[in-house]
Amino acid sequence: MKELSELMGYRPNIKVVDATLRDGGLVNDFFFPDDFAKALYEANVKAGVDYMEFGYRADKTMFDVDKFGPSKFCDEDYLRSVVGDNDTDLKIAIMADVGRCDYKKDIIDKKDSAVDLVRVATYISTMPSAIDMIEDAANKGYETSCNIMAISNAQESDVKIALDALGQSPVDVIYIVDSYGSLYPEQIARIADLYLEAGEKYGKKIGIHAHNNQQMAFANTIEAVGDGVNFLDATYAEMGRGAGNCGMELLLGFLRNPKYNVYPVLKFIQEHITPLKESGVTWGYDLQYLLTGVLNQHPRTAIQFTKENRKDYAEFYKEIVVQD
Amino acid sequence: MKELSELMGYRPNIKVVDATLRDGGLVNDFFFPDDFAKALYEANVKAGVDYMEFGYRADKTMFDVDKFGPSKFCDEDYLRSVVGDNDTDLKIAIMADVGRCDYKKDIIDKKDSAVDLVRVATYISTMPSAIDMIEDAANKGYETSCNIMAISNAQESDVKIALDALGQSPVDVIYIVDSYGSLYPEQIARIADLYLEAGEKYGKKIGIHAHNNQQMAFANTIEAVGDGVNFLDATYAEMGRGAGNCGMELLLGFLRNPKYNVYPVLKFIQEHITPLKESGVTWGYDLQYLLTGVLNQHPRTAIQFTKENRKDYAEFYKEIVVQD
Numbered sequence: 001m002k003e004l005s006e007l008m009g010y011r012p013n014i015k016v017v018d019a020t021l022r023d024g025g026l027v028n029d030f031f032f033p034d035d036f037a038k039a040l041y042e043a044n045v046k047a048g049v050d051y052m053e054f055g056y057r058a059d060k061t062m063f064d065v066d067k068f069g070p071s072k073f074c075d076e077d078y079l080r081s082v083v084g085d086n087d088t089d090l091k092i093a094i095m096a097d098v099g100r101c102d103y104k105k106d107i108i109d110k111k112d113s114a115v116d117l118v119r120v121a122t123y124i125s126t127m128p129s130a131i132d133m134i135e136d137a138a139n140k141g142y143e144t145s146c147n148i149m150a151i152s153n154a155q156e157s158d159v160k161i162a163l164d165a166l167g168q169s170p171v172d173v174i175y176i177v178d179s180y181g182s183l184y185p186e187q188i189a190r191i192a193d194l195y196l197e198a199g200e201k202y203g204k205k206i207g208i209h210a211h212n213n214q215q216m217a218f219a220n221t222i223e224a225v226g227d228g229v230n231f232l233d234a235t236y237a238e239m240g241r242g243a244g245n246c247g248m249e250l251l252l253g254f255l256r257n258p259k260y261n262v263y264p265v266l267k268f269i270q271e272h273i274t275p276l277k278e279s280g281v282t283w284g285y286d287l288q289y290l291l292t293g294v295l296n297q298h299p300r301t302a303i304q305f306t307k308e309n310r311k312d313y314a315e316f317y318k319e320i321v322v323q324d
Numbered sequence: 325m326k327e328l329s330e331l332m333g334y335r336p337n338i339k340v341v342d343a344t345l346r347d348g349g350l351v352n353d354f355f356f357p358d359d360f361a362k363a364l365y366e367a368n369v370k371a372g373v374d375y376m377e378f379g380y381r382a383d384k385t386m387f388d389v390d391k392f393g394p395s396k397f398c399d400e401d402y403l404r405s406v407v408g409d410n411d412t413d414l415k416i417a418i419m420a421d422v423g424r425c426d427y428k429k430d431i432i433d434k435k436d437s438a439v440d441l442v443r444v445a446t447y448i449s450t451m452p453s454a455i456d457m458i459e460d461a462a463n464k465g466y467e468t469s470c471n472i473m474a475i476s477n478a479q480e481s482d483v484k485i486a487l488d489a490l491g492q493s494p495v496d497v498i499y500i501v502d503s504y505g506s507l508y509p510e511q512i513a514r515i516a517d518l519y520l521e522a523g524e525k526y527g528k529k530i531g532i533h534a535h536n537n538q539q540m541a542f543a544n545t546i547e548a549v550g551d552g553v554n555f556l557d558a559t560y561a562e563m564g565r566g567a568g569n570c571g572m573e574l575l576l577g578f579l580r581n582p583k584y585n586v587y588p589v590l591k592f593i594q595e596h597i598t599p600l601k602e603s604g605v606t607w608g609y610d611l612q613y614l615l616t617g618v619l620n621q622h623p624r625t626a627i628q629f630t631k632e633n634r635k636d637y638a639e640f641y642k643e644i645v646v647q648d
Binding site: 184185186212214215216217218219222223226237247249250253254262263266267269270274287290291294311312313314317318 | 508509510536538539540541542543546547550561571574577578586587590591593594598611615618635636637638641642
């Protein structure tokens with residue numbers, strides 16, 4: 001049982017990472033209104049958020065720049081147009097997917113960049129490429145983190161090998177990622193133990209990135225906090241792929257560090273997220289996501305179900321419960 | 325840490341209680357469509373649910389029968405019109421509020437009633453009246469349970485006195501109730517310990533009734549399951565006062581007992597809850613409920629905010645964060 005006293009105190013080592021533009025961008029191809037990123041940046045500064053992830057640095061030879069908003073590519077010019085010299089305590093992050101980022105070319109030296117943290121996302125099978133990206137970014141002067149995705153479908157022995165490989169890399173933070181929103185807090189506690197053991201051994205910090213398919217994103221995140229995980233991803237109004245993520249407004253309500261302030265988050269949601277939802281951008285918990293979560297499946301079928309405005313949950317369940 | 329092996333097995337002692345008509349009725353004054361209760365009853369039978377709570381047995385001299393649907397009063401005639409002789413494994417429950425039920429007159433002998441379980445709801449301050457109601461119902465032949473409401477605002481010493489008093493009463497089940505949706509799993513674990521200790525001492529079963537203000541209703545319920553709590557309240561599509569309750573569809577997805585079947589739940593939601601929502605009946609998680617939950621307040625201000633179709637969350641926060 002966790003120490004109740006800790007609920008009254010706080011751990012200064014905790015870092016909150018806003019992933020709204022990045023995970024949220026997956027639901028609208030990163031086409032946010034013009035003033036959105038700037039207002040979000042200002043809200044994060046006021047709210048005391050530690051890192052703001054602006055999106056992906058995707059390879060423009062692979063993705064059509066006309067088909068995505070600027071957070072898909074996170075050009076330095078775009079970042080500078082929002083953060084200027086970023087004379088604040090808020091650090092800037094971008095994500096680089098294994099296989100979708102021409103990192104040797106597109107990730108420039110830190111001294112010339114607005115970025116502080118390069119977050120590498122990988123499956124276990126592409127770990128060697130991820131480590132090459134991490135080494136490249138670390139050599140260029142960045143903080144680095146690694147999201148090992150889809151671990152709920154991976155063998156524990158493979159996860160251990162990945163943790164050892166990352167342990168020996170220059171990565172600063174290793175993330176527990178519940179890609180399918182299929183994990184319960186009891187399982188997160190176990191996974192956190194495994195990651196924290198590796199973190200202890202190799203001097204790495206541990207983070208968590210949760211999805212809300214079973215309304216567990218916030219619960220799993222605070223379970224991880226209680227277990228000793230320090231890097232916490234959240235998004236405003238839970239905006240993110242499919243069922244969305246851990247809500248920033250929920251997380252800041254839980255954390256007791258007086259540096260965090262929920263008021264600017266509420267204000268931003270009211271002024272920028274509500275209109276976005278009203279304009280038809282759709283995300284968040286619904287039964288189709290619960291079902292892919294329970295079944296530990298990628299939510300792509302549920303996303304399709306949502307896009308087609310289907311509401312025949314029972315039929316959908318029959319479609320996905322046994323797949324030929 | 326809880327035993328992972330238990331996630332694969334199941335405890336046959338677990339009982340699932342559907343509270344849709346009762347807690348859900350609080351959001352539409354119990355005016356459900358004509359076929360709703362019957363279809364819900366049939367869905368519960370098929371889903372393997374253990375108890376179905378039909379509503380309150382409110383005093384008709386206190387409440388105008390024209391202003392509420394039949395689940396406010398749960399006449400025996402109404403119950404019989406839905407369940408007939410109830411030749412099923414599903415048990416029938418009603419709730420009786422302290423101070424709002426003329427129980428000596430309106431709760432008839434079990435042998436003449438469709439009801440199996442009388443659930444008494446009380447604040448700590450009215451515990452003597454609650455115990456009188458429990459004794460009355462037990463003497464008439466019913467199973468009985470007691471919901472001690474609003475414990476997040478009560479002194480632990482008072483909760484202990486209430487548990488001792490209930491322990492010495494004929495009550496069968498004592499419920500942990502998170503009336504304001506303000507509790508986190510770490511706190512539920514602690515409260516469950518306290519209740520289970522009393523349950524052990526006096527031979528009582530322990531239940532949980534959660535609210536979803538902080539998206540913790542399901543998380544708190546499965547935390548309680550892991551702690552040894554056996555009576556679990558849930559509602560279809562989380563229908564319930566304010567932010568709603570623990571979703572039946574979430575809970576049955578978690579429980580591993582093959583007697584439970586989520587398919588009829590999905591079908592009922594699709595055919596009966598979706599139209600209800602489309603007709604304008606409103607409940608479920610939103611920021612105003614998160615805020616009253618974080619602040620450990622009754623959700624009445626948030627319910628009013630919702631009724632007025634307000635979306636100015638930041639202003640609402642300022643209104644409730646400090647109350648003169």
